[in-house]
Amino acid sequence: MIYNRIKMLRTEKGLSRKDLAEAVGVNFQTIGYLERGDYNASLELAFKLAEFFEVPLDMAFSPRPFKTLAEELAAMKAAE
Template identity: 75%
Template sequence: MIYNRIKTLRTDRGLSRKALADAIGVNFQTIGYLERGDYNPSLELAFKLADYFDVTVETAFSRTPFQSLAEELRASRAAE
């Protein structure tokens, strides 16, 4: 399974699924499938999404579950 932050990235920018799909040239249902984890993106689509959001592929996709924002903040504070 490939985990992703597409929904977080999309909603953070106030985009609908359709607006994101139109911007990268896919069907809006593809975005929904990605966000739910029902579909793993092709390498080309993963790069398109990362480029669109101006993040690395590793920031948007992972083979392991992402930490929650609260966990990331705790880890960041502990490292200071």
């Protein structure tokens, strides 16, 4: 299973699943499935989502769990 940050990226933009679904051309329930981890996006959909959010694909999808925002920020600070 591939982890993703779709929900975070979406809510950050104040969008509903329906909004996002329309933007990338899928059914709104498909977004729900991905957010809940019911199944993986196809490569094609993963690229569309990454492009929509303007992030590289592996910033939105990863074979390993993402850090939380807190961990991320702490790691960045530690790396200074």
